[in-house]
Amino acid sequence: MNLKLDFENILFLDIETVPEEKDFSNLSKEVQDLFALKTHYQRKEDVTAEEFYERAGIWAEFGKIICISVGYFTNFKSENRNFRVTSFFGDEEQLLKDFKSLLENHFNKPQHLLCAHNGKEFDFPFIARRMIIHQIALPEKLNLFGKKPWEIPHIDTMELWKFGDYKHFTSLKLLTSILGIPSPKDDISGSEVATVYYNENNIKRIVTYCEKDTIAIAQLLLRFNNQPLINDLNIIHV
Incomplete structure (x- = not known):
């Protein structure tokens, strides 16, 4: 691909989400019923809403964001090109405000x-919906109302x-494998994030996982544009 991008103008990002409550029983009866209705067609007949919780x-109406990791390039055209990575995590309302800032x-x-993998279907709308739920005014980069498709400032590597x-879905893990990019999935998987968060209380492990995904997304876009990959020595965690 010849995308003709200025990589220093791109903010790469990934989010990690979990159910808003640890247990289904913590939800009000109304929310339990709404979740059962929402997931009716996704669940098999013998799977209850509680088991599916x-x-x-994966739904902004029933989940929350626990980490947003971002990364950006500096000195991209020089031999000292760096990729700086940082994360917002903890209280959802505060991390959303920090990300907005x-x-x-x-x-x-x-x-x-903004660039993410499957970002147009997941990351970008999830962030925007959770901001609305917390009564946070949307930043311009997430406020898409009235914009034409070519005016939307989002890149989606998928x-x-x-x-x-x-109809084609390709995971980040598969793409990094076939394109010779170091895999970010060397510790936990997305399906394990809630367990690590609620049972292990290990947010640092989740932040590390999220940051590795953010780096992998940047690597993908480099490969798509026939650019050399980022060296580990040029990744700066801030």
């Missing part, structure tokens, strides 16, 4: 873009790989 983190203070120009094939 471990997957609630980053966008509004450092990635607020028309040329600035969409790029589709080449127009709307």
Whole structure:
């Protein structure tokens, strides 16, 4: 691909989400019923809503964000090119406000873009919905109302790989494998995040996992544009 991108204008990101409550029983009866209705067609006949609740983190209405990791390039065109990575984690409302502040203070120009893997279907709308739930005004980069498709400042590495094939889903793990990129999935998987969060109380492990995904997304976009991959020595955690 010849994407003709200025990599220093791109903010790469990944989010980790979990069910909003540890246990289904902690939900009000109304929310339990709403979750059962929402997931009716996803569940097999012998799977109850309570048994299915471990997957609630994939819906913004029943899940919450526990980590947003972001990364960006500096000195991209020089031999000292660096990729700086940082994370917002902990209380959801606060991490959303901190992420919004980053966008509004450092990635607020028309040329600035957000990049995620499956971001248009998951990360970007999930963040926007959770901001609305917390009554946080949307930053311009997430406020898509009235914008034409070519005006939306989002890059989706999975969409790029589709080449127009709307039915084609390719995981980040698969793409990094076939493209010779060091795999970010060397500790936990997405399905284990809720367990690590609620049972192990190990947010640092989740942050590390999220940051590795963010780095992998940047590596993908480099490979798509025939650019050399990031060296570990050039990754700076801040």
